[in-house]
Amino acid sequence: MTIHSDFTASNSQGIDKLKNTYLHWxxxxxxxxxxxxxxxxxxxxxxxxxxxEEIFDLTHNIKELGGSFGYYLITDIxxxxxxxxxxxxxxxxxxxxxxxxxxxxxxxVLSEEIEGSGGEEGNNIxxxxxxxxxxxxxxxxx
Numbered sequence: 743m744t745i746h747s748d749f750t751a752s753n754s755q756g757i758d759k760l761k762n763t764y765l766h767w768x769x770x771x772x773x774x775x776x777x778x779x780x781x782x783x784x785x786x787x788x789x790x791x792x793x794x795e796e797i798f799d800l801t802h803n804i805k806e807l808g809g810s811f812g813y814y815l816i817t818d819i820x821x822x823x824x825x826x827x828x829x830x831x832x833x834x835x836x837x838x839x840x841x842x843x844x845x846x847x848x849x850x851v852l853s854e855e856i857e858g859s860g861g862e863e864g865n866n867i868x869x870x871x872x873x874x875x876x877x878x879x880x881x882x883x884x
Contacts, residue, residue: 767807773798820844826841
């Protein structure tokens with residue numbers, strides 16, 4: 743019985759350490775995304791050709807790992823941003839306010855340590871982000 747409880751405690755500590763590493767890593771990725779938002783918003787600076795790809799890659803990595811640590815809401819938010827930027831061919835097609843809204847939402851999830859889906863509030867966040875993207879996509883069609 744002692745062996746089992748020692749193993750369980752050790753396992754739990756290992757998972758907590760990985761989770762803390764994930765949280766730190768994700769904050770670093772979000773800081774990079776904030777830097778990219780500043781580039782998107784700056785009308786005077788030259789934007790790297792691969793900025794859209796970088797935003798997608800950073801977000802995709804956050805999306806892929808979030809669920810592994812129980813952060814399903816961050817996975818859903820990142821998935822929404824991935825879908826938004828995935829088919830953008832030019833940086834001028836990307837609206838900074840949409841990227842910023844997604845990154846702010848992910849930052850809140852991390853700072854508040856909202857695990858799981860976030861309940862009704864999480865659903866409302868996802869609905870607002872999807873609506874924002876849908877409205878922008880419909881505006882482009884006009």
